[in-house]
Structure formats: C-alpha cells, structure tokens
Amino acid sequence: MAPIVFIKDxxxxxxxxxxxxxxxxxxxxxxxxxxxEVRDGTGVAQGVVFKPAVGEDVFKKADELTMESSVKVTxxxxxxxxxxxxxxxxxxxxxIVQLVKENYPIAKKGHGIDFLLENRHLWLRSxxxxxxxxxxxxxxxxxxxxxxxxxxxxIDSPILTPNACEGTTELFEMDYFDVGKAYLSxxxxxxxxxxxxxxxxxxxxxxxxxxxxSKTRRHxxxxxxxxxxAAFVEHEENMKIQEGLIAFVVKKxxxxxxxxxxxxxxxxxxxxxxxxPFIRKTHAEAVKELQEMGSDIKENDDLGGDDETILTKxxxxxxxxxxxxxxxxxxxxxxxxxxxxxxxCADMLAPEGYGEIxxxxxxxxxxDVLLGRIQEHNLPLKAFQWYLDxxxxxxxxxxxxxxxxxxxxxxxxxxxxxxxxxxxxxxINRIYP
Ligand code: ATP
Numbered sequence: 446m447a448p449i450v451f452i453k454d455x456x457x458x459x460x461x462x463x464x465x466x467x468x469x470x471x472x473x474x475x476x477x478x479x480x481x482e483v484r485d486g487t488g489v490a491q492g493v494v495f496k497p498a499v500g501e502d503v504f505k506k507a508d509e510l511t512m513e514s515s516v517k518v519t520x521x522x523x524x525x526x527x528x529x530x531x532x533x534x535x536x537x538x539x540x541i542v543q544l545v546k547e548n549y550p551i552a553k554k555g556h557g558i559d560f561l562l563e564n565r566h567l568w569l570r571s572x573x574x575x576x577x578x579x580x581x582x583x584x585x586x587x588x589x590x591x592x593x594x595x596x597x598x599x600i601d602s603p604i605l606t607p608n609a610c611e612g613t614t615e616l617f618e619m620d621y622f623d624v625g626k627a628y629l630s631x632x633x634x635x636x637x638x639x640x641x642x643x644x645x646x647x648x649x650x651x652x653x654x655x656x657x658x659s660k661t662r663r664h665x666x667x668x669x670x671x672x673x674x675a676a677f678v679e680h681e682e683n684m685k686i687q688e689g690l691i692a693f694v695v696k697k698x699x700x701x702x703x704x705x706x707x708x709x710x711x712x713x714x715x716x717x718x719x720x721x722p723f724i725r726k727t728h729a730e731a732v733k734e735l736q737e738m739g740s741d742i743k744e745n746d747d748l749g750g751d752d753e754t755i756l757t758k759x760x761x762x763x764x765x766x767x768x769x770x771x772x773x774x775x776x777x778x779x780x781x782x783x784x785x786x787x788x789x790c791a792d793m794l795a796p797e798g799y800g801e802i803x804x805x806x807x808x809x810x811x812x813d814v815l816l817g818r819i820q821e822h823n824l825p826l827k828a829f830q831w832y833l834d835x836x837x838x839x840x841x842x843x844x845x846x847x848x849x850x851x852x853x854x855x856x857x858x859x860x861x862x863x864x865x866x867x868x869x870x871x872x873i874n875r876i877y878p
Pocket of ligand 1: 655659663664665666668670801802803804805847848849850851852853863
C-alpha cells in the first residue's frame, strides 16, 4: 500500500502515490466518473475516480460508497488544474473500512437546533463544527503560550471544593463521604491566590460548573475557564495583561485559521482591529451611556445581557467596564481607595454585541478588611480560614481574572450561541449525549 498521509500535507506529495484514511463526505458523478470528497480530520480532499483508469472493481466500490462510510483511498496527488493551492487525488484504489447502510441522519440541508443538539455526537463532524473545534484548540494553545511567556505557571486547581468561591447558592452540591457537603468548583480563583505565594504568577484551565438557571445564549452549566492570578499586580496592570492576552489570541487565530473562519462565514475585518489598548469606561460612565441609549439600567445595577449587547455593538474594540459598585460584586474585590463605594474590578466585554468574556479584579489583601467582608456577606468563616491565612503570611497586592473559553471562542468564531463552541454542551435542559 502507498504511504499513508494526511490531507493537510498534500502539497508535499505532489505526483506521489499516497493513501488517505477517512470518511466519505460527499460524492458526485455517475456513469464513467465519480468525484469523492473524503475528509480525514485534517482537511477534505477530492478524489477523482475515472472508470477507464481504475477498472470495474474499484469503480464499483466508488459507486457503493455512502455518506460517512469509512474508507482508505489510494491515488496520485495532483495539482488542481484551475484552483491555486488545491490538490486532488487521482484514485487508483479504494478500501472500504465500513460501509454505512442507513441514511446518515444529518443531511446537508438545514436541521433545527434541537435535532442537531440531540445528534451532537454526529453534528461535530460537520464542516462548521469542525472549524470551531480547530479554532478552539488554537485559542487554548495561544492562551498557554502567552501566559507561559509572561511568567505564568500552570497550577491545577481542584474541582471538588468544600465551599463556594463567591458564596453563592448556584453550585452543584453532593454528599462527600462522612465529611459533609462538597461542591463542583465554579472557579479556581481562590486556590490560585494561594499558589501565587509559591510561584508568583499562575493560571489554571479547566471545567467549572454553575447551577444558576440562566437560559441565555451566553450561559452553560459546565464550561471551561482560565483563571490567572499574579502577585504584585494591581488593577491597571491586570487590565494590561488581559488586553495583551486577547490581542495575542486573536492574532494567532487570524494567522492560522483563515480557511476555517471562511467556512464559518466570519467577517474578519472586526477581528483585525483587535489591538491594545482596549476601550475603558467606569461602570458609572457605562450606565450613563446606556441610559442615553434607552436602557432602564440604574446607577447601582449590574450590566444585564441586553446592556452588554447594545454597548458592545457601538464599538469595534473590547471594552473594559471597571469600578463597579461594591454591592454588586464579590466579597474579595478590593475597594478603590479614591472611592470606597466601588471596587477595583473590570469586566472585559467583547465587541459586535458579544458581551462579557472576562471578569477580573484586584483582590482585597488586608486581613481585617477581608474578615469584615466575609462577615458582611454572611459567609462561613471556618471555610474561609485558609483564604484569610493568605493575608497573614506575607500578604501582597495581587490581581487576577477569569476568561470563559466558550464565550471567547463564540466571539472569535462569530457564533450566536455559545453551546456550539464546546464539544458536548450542558445546559439547564440538556445533558445528552
Ligand atoms: P455573567 O454575569 O455573564 O453570568 P459572571 O459575572 O458570573 O458572568 P464570572 O464569575 O466573572 O462571570 O466568570 C468569569 C467568566 O466566565 C465570564 O466573564 C464569562 O466569560 C464566563 N462565564 C461565566 N458564567 C458562564 C456560564 N454560565 N457559561 C459560560 N461562560 C460563563
């Protein structure tokens, strides 16, 4: 058998006989000639099966092949007669690995979203879904690369936790042997705060869980979060790290994925504009602007989903909305010394109507102040004793942020709903497949 190659490497094998292994994606032709479209995970190749050249046996196999049948196809790689950078396979042999006998449930024509989600295990194979996963992989690697080169060490935070990060009730709860209750983590932040005293700067990347009953295009119950935390970094520098990171990620995607972005019909012009510095507004400024645009948001309200949508449609760069009223933010955020009613936090909102992709803040580093906040929020002191300890032994100013991977992928890939950006989405009414 000819050497097995990946379709993405065809340009290195022009005029050589090779074998590809994959699945039937499409088939055209009849009579004397078939054009087989075969995908192998790395790309899609067109195989030309010409009856007088291949003979009866091979042609019969081409005739039999159905959608999604698995197959090994051998042939000579040639340059496409008209299209630049496109290659074809002049087929000489076909080995059917499994012939699909039933009609493949996902046709090329439009299906409803419920049907597609019910068949997510098959939907993942489609061109657009593959493109999203390929870009997601690059985004993950770009985040690692940026953080590693900026001296952040990967620290894995636990998924089973004894207490809530923000003390909310929106957690998945379970019985934990004789110890009592345990919860699925909603963020690794507090643990990273401990780790900075060991490694200085660190990040985690893993699944987190939210039991809140949010049924929006921006919410999943299980999603992947990257938390970063850094010692001796204050609010301003925290934002600089974030805009550097996001600009780097977008640049990597543009460098590597123009074909995938084209498959997704993503307009890349807005992505080309993503360069630091991003836009900054205080919460008070954002509220005023939103009110002028017709929102009924009040002075001390958190920004709602609709607010984020209208605000971010107005700008072509991400916006940091900083310094929220303390009452709508978490207990661990440090107050602004110039205005103790607000905290040194910033949410990064992605443009084009996408909305929040990052939440970050400087953390309270004073033992007594933090103790007071824990008490004000009625949080169980015992559960937070270890967290308070961090303010006892060499406390330093420090800051961090959390990126929701699916929201980042959703924005970059231009998807309306983030459920398409994770391989197997979990929402409040779906946990299958
Ligand atoms: P929101 O107000 O939009 O529900 P949040 O303020 O609860 O988000 P954080 O706790 O700050 O979000 O989490 C950090 C990041 O994680 C968010 O900026 C977002 O990108 C992502 N995120 C939060 N909740 C979800 C969710 N349910 N599904 C997907 N991503 C989420």
